[in-house]
Amino acid sequence: MEENTTHKTHKYRLYPTKPQEAAMFETLRLTRQLYNAALEQRISAYKKQGKTVTGYDQQKELTALKKACPEFEAVYSHVLQEPLERLDKAYKRFFARVKQGVTAGFPRFKPAQRWNSFKFKEVWDKKKGRWLTPGRPTDDRKRINIPKIGSVKCKFHRPLEGTPKTLQIVHECGEWYAVYTCEVPKNPLPATGSSVGVDVGTTWFAITSDGEFVENPRHLKNGLKKLRVQQRTVARRKKGGNRRKKAVKLVAKTHQKICRQRLDFHHKTARRLVNEHDVIAHEDLKVSNMVKSNLARSISDVGWSQFFDILSLKAADAGRKVIAVDPRHTSQRCHQCGHTCRENRISQARFVCVACGHSENADINASRNILHRAGHALHGVNGSGVSHAVA
Ligand SMILES: [Zn+2]
Structure with missing residues (x-):
């Protein structure tokens, strides 16, 4: 991110059909399963062989995973990579704390109620200045293209600002939301000295x-x-x-x-x-x-x-x-x-x-x-x- 820009999120309500909603729940289930399995793998590799498994190692295994467990084919590839990145970040934060002398906050297994989103990590082609397929809204701004889920009805109650980067599909309070993270110029408030x-x-x-x-x-x-x-x-x-x-x-x-x-x-x-x-x-x-x-x-x-x-x-x-x-x-x-x-x-x-x-x-x-x-x-x-x- 550049110095004078920041990230702003835009949140829009989604209105999925029954089958679309089922697919979204299934994506939540599978991504959470992957996160927990990846955590398990890291812990047991370390315990049994003193070996450190990195996020990169785990990314490389995704192809084999899809072959062995074909249900993961139902999840878009970037969406499947993201839980592994999330875990990697959790590990890095943990070790940063250890370095400072605080041994707390080891990554935890995620129960269903702590796992309520999945993420498309790239929605914008920066070179060409246009939308990529995941997360692309229709021209009339009534629907969003969500790969492996479908064209989901969405209420764009206000326009998107800035350059869209990622799209997160969030299940919150029984409702679904599309959350775009966009790069926008910084909008600092005047200092208060407090x-x-x-x-x-x-x-x-x-x-x-x-x-x-x-x-x-x-x-x-x-x-x-x-x-x-x-x-x-x-x-x-x-x-x-x-x-x-x-x-x-x-x-x-x-x-x-x-x-x-x-x-x-x-x-x-x-x-x-x-x-x-x-x-x-x-x-x-x-x-x-x-x-x-x-x-x-x-x-x-x-x-x-x-x-x-x-x-x-x-x-x-x-x-x-x-x-x-x-x-x-x-x-x-x-x-x-x-x-x-x-x-x-x-x-x-x-x-x-x-x-x-x-x-x-x-x-x-x-x-x-x-x-x-x-x-x-x-x-x-x-x-x-x-x-x-x-x-
Ligand atoms: Zn005192």
Whole structure:
């Protein structure tokens, strides 16, 4: 990517037919299977023979794979390469962290709910300045050509800007989307001179170093309550019965609604942070999961990673910086004097330093530590978007 350009995503709703949707689900299933198999191969090659299998090695095996398992013929070749690249990136990120002394976030096997997209990595012929076959919209902009899936109805509610690079087909909240990533000129927001640390929590959605508590929206909480009631209804009804089927449908509908509301809330919160701050620091979830693992956190984790993804996309477009820092001890370290010990945290909510007596809300203290760590990391970090930092 050139210096003065950035990536912008354009998202359009897709309306696949039943067979097209079935083919899309099948593509998700196969690409996920490939990712998990590739991870398995890397792990066992290392365990059994101490051998390192590279992404390149695995790419070379794709032809043989298609011969042995012909169902993979149903997936476009670039789409099949992409999970291997994803895995390769996950490995590289992991080893970059190891180099910095953090052994966390080893690539994990993907369950179905963590695998919701597949990608065409080239949709534009740069030399000739025209669309390639995958992802090419029809002239009337009513359909998109998706190889091996078909010509899928699409709503282009706004025009594409810039030079299209990739097309990702995403299944989100029960709906399908075409997400084009385009190269566009940078559109930086004027600097504000402000930096912020963000701590995510289970009681509050987020707490900032400015002392702001971002609450989970009320309608979201109500929706979750409703969902629990409906799920209990399903459990009560007789298996195979019509009344149960109806109840299951209601659960799915509520799920979808909550999913959309959460997405909307994440967009708004990220937009606000990006408008107000030049630098936004948050904890690196890959690391924090290892440190503070509990059930509530691992459930919230899906939501947070979605939020941080949205945040870094908006930040990259606006020329802001998002830094993911090692969160270890951020809740035990005194923001004033640096003294770090467990006894500083006298309760879930309160922080009182045993060395200097500094007293503060525990979450605000943690978010200030996160910001502090980002400050260290900023030196020697270049480029926009997410940087992984250990300080
Ligand atoms: Zn202190």
